[in-house]
Amino acid sequence: MSSVWDVLWVIIVSFCFVAYLMLMFYLLTDLFRDRATSGWVKAVWVVCLILFPLLTGLVYLIFRGSGMAERTAEAQQQARTEANDYIRQAAGTNSAAQIADGKKLLDAGAITEAEFQQLKAKALS
Known part of the structure; x- marks a missing residue:
């Protein structure tokens, strides 16, 4: 034991x-x-x-x-x-697609140029 x-x-x-x-x-x-x-x-x-x-x-x-x-x-x-x-x-998201979506929003007037630049910088980082 x-x-x-x-x-x-x-x-x-x-x-x-x-x-x-x-x-x-x-x-x-x-x-x-x-x-x-x-x-x-x-x-x-x-x-x-x-x-x-x-x-x-x-x-x-x-x-x-x-x-x-x-x-x-x-x-x-x-x-x-x-x-x-x-x-x-x-x-399925890449930088180019995010920037293109942001550009569409900018062209549609949904976001401002400054917001688009922020989205673009975020997508590229």
Whole structure:
């Protein structure tokens, strides 16, 4: 029969193992996201991560930590841009159509020239 301490120990060890796996996957993702690093250097990092995971993980975080933040921010910005482009495409509205609709409203007298310029600036941003 297991005690409460055994269960607590399993929970702590499981948490540490999951945290370790997340760190390794994050490091590998960052490593292969980096276009400036050659394939041989990436292979050395991967081998070191397999043979000496904790030491290599700490060294990677110390020496390449700032680059990790930059690459992550760049990847998030690219994903955000792609998502926005997809949403615009799926919605069927594009800048030219919005400007054309605004021009029709201007020609019909429904909006003023200043309002049309605002619509145009918003569509182009």
